[in-house]
Amino acid sequence: MREIKLFIDSANIKKIRQISEYYPIDGVTTNPSIIVKEERPFIPLLKEIQCVLGDEKILFVQTIAQKAEKIVKEAIYIRDFLSGNVVIKIPVTKEGIKAIRKLSLIGVQTLATTVYTPLNAYLAAKAGASYVAPYVNRIDNLTGNGVQVVKNIVEVLSKEYTNCKVLAASFKNTQQILDVSLIGSHGVTASPDIIDEFLNIPTIEANVNQFRKEWFDLYGSETFIE
Ligand code: E4P
Numbered sequence: 001m002r003e004i005k006l007f008i009d010s011a012n013i014k015k016i017r018q019i020s021e022y023y024p025i026d027g028v029t030t031n032p033s034i035i036v037k038e039e040r041p042f043i044p045l046l047k048e049i050q051c052v053l054g055d056e057k058i059l060f061v062q063t064i065a066q067k068a069e070k071i072v073k074e075a076i077y078i079r080d081f082l083s084g085n086v087v088i089k090i091p092v093t094k095e096g097i098k099a100i101r102k103l104s105l106i107g108v109q110t111l112a113t114t115v116y117t118p119l120n121a122y123l124a125a126k127a128g129a130s131y132v133a134p135y136v137n138r139i140d141n142l143t144g145n146g147v148q149v150v151k152n153i154v155e156v157l158s159k160e161y162t163n164c165k166v167l168a169a170s171f172k173n174t175q176q177i178l179d180v181s182l183i184g185s186h187g188v189t190a191s192p193d194i195i196d197e198f199l200n201i202p203t204i205e206a207n208v209n210q211f212r213k214e215w216f217d218l219y220g221s222e223t224f225i226e
Helices: 013-022 032-037 042-053 068-081 094-105 118-127 136-141 146-160 174-182 192-197 202-219
Strands: 005-009 027-029 058-062 085-091 110-115 131-134 165-168 187-190
Touching: 005 013, 005 165, 005 192, 013 042, 013 192, 027 042, 042 058, 042 068, 068 085, 068 094, 085 094, 094 110, 094 118, 110 118, 118 131, 118 146, 131 146, 136 146, 136 174, 146 165, 146 174, 174 187, 174 192
Parallel strands: 005 027, 005 187, 027 058, 058 085, 085 110, 110 131, 131 165, 165 187
Antiparallel strands: none
16 A cells, blocks of 8 residues: 655644644655744754654755755755754755765765656656655646646656655645645645645534534433543
8 A cells, every 4th residue: 555645844843743743744844944934043943843753754954055065065964963864855956966966875865856847856866866846836836737747757756766755845725735645646745734724624523513412412421431
């Protein structure tokens, strides 16, 4: 059976704590925009996220540098400062692809981010990335079809690059998440607000209230365990 991984796209400790208390999440993804929103020193923030997640779940951390050599240095810096399960996110620029290749040769796991086309993903997978993150909603905003791009990436990677997983990112709504899950994405990362929307169906609450009311009316108790 194929498991679809679920990640929280946030660096907000309170929200990460809330979501991971209730939902079976696999880790956290961050990017520079997500980090700066918290207005906190970088490494202590990442360490606190890891404390909430525990050692098994994955924390994705993105590099900032432009040149491949500096990207590699940043990746090693992150890896040395953080214990546990860390994957380095690297944008799919030319320098980024070069860095992914170098890191792959020394055994550092990477996720190729800012992926807009199947060929972006192909280059990253061939360079040794463990994950690619197509930006579904940002592709849609460019009048493209984000879900179709994910479908094509899944197909391109499915034969020769099975070590590279598709972690679809950038969502505006739950329908986009369902669509990429149906066409074979290996995982999704979404904001806490969108993850909360998965269960936001008022009829569920109404059904449960009705069950509880009928039970209470007959047995006069809110539980069958006293
Ligand atoms: C995730 O890793 C991406 O950086 C993120 O999903 C981008 O999402 P946005 O388009 O909502 O900013």
